Amino acid sequence: MKRITIGNSALTASEISLGCMRMADLSKEDANKVINTALENGIDFFDHADIYGGGKSEEVFADAIDMNATIREKMILQSKCGIRQGFFDFSKEHIISSVEGSLKRLKTDYLDTLLLHRPDTLFEPEEVAAAFTELEKSGKVRHFGVSNQNPGQIELLKKYVDQELIANQLQFSIMHTGMIDTGFNVNMTIDPSLDRDGGILEYSRLNNMTIQAWSPFQFGFFEGVFLDNDKFPELNKTIDKIAADKGVTNSAIAVAWIQRHPASFQTVVGTMNPGRIADIAKASDVTLSREEWYEIYRAAGNQLP
């Protein structure tokens, strides 16, 4: 498993991360198997959020491995805050109480990384700055970042916070490529030329922020998985052919496609199937050629100008 440095920090982690959004309903035994399979395959970065399963995902995670100091040191734990029932909340009070809740449920005294989950337009940057400083000083959070934010939002935050923002978690997959499409279609009048994210790909590269690609197997907004899906025959034919050539599964190719991009991606996979986790980990040993990468992009229905 290749390791990457997360943003401008000293934190190194597996280039594939396990997202725990779907862990809430797992039994202790099943969750234990999932976590240990990830660790055995070199995946040591675990993504959480206070809202996953209403907090249950974090609880199941810690219980599954009987969280203790020895195992804690083997993993990098990230959580997210800011989404509440029907609104977003970046107030100092909420950020701090959310982290305290996550720490309690995860049975740890620190988070390696905390991300602000979704932009709260009512946010006061001074409050976020005060929350980050308090959390850093108390040792409860070591690194900070954002999720689903554009360059303008990040710059605004950076004007106030003292801490480096090391990661931005964004939806990205073979079937969700808006941040790439724009660059291929500069100054054109077709839909893919629309810049929907303020040039986040180039901004992240220029500022050395790691893009954490969430939902790497989904199309639309949780509409389903594109792999082995009859709706996408051409794409699956192409992926399956390349998977057979490389001796890995189609899931591994979908992740290798993301990791092939030089923009320092970290792919956050959400499968709770240990066999799939082991298969996906093999993506780290696959490097797609430029031709293969573009072939998959075109097979997904994208046209190059």
Ligand SMILES: NC(=O)c1ccc[n+]([C@@H]2O[C@H](COP(=O)([O-])OP(=O)(O)OC[C@H]3O[C@@H](n4cnc5c(N)ncnc54)[C@H](OP(=O)(O)O)[C@@H]3O)[C@@H](O)[C@H]2O)c1
């Ligand atoms: N920042 C944000 O706003 C945000 C939003 C959403 C998610 N996330 C993070 O991203 C993580 C991943 O999200 P996700 O779970 O939606 O992404 P995903 O990895 O694209 O999807 C995983 C889901 O697809 C299913 N699946 C079916 N066939 C599959 C195959 N061949 N290969 C892999 N999975 C297959 C899995 O089922 P099985 O379990 O049966 O394999 C699982 O239910 C989450 O856990 C969370 O940490 C962040």
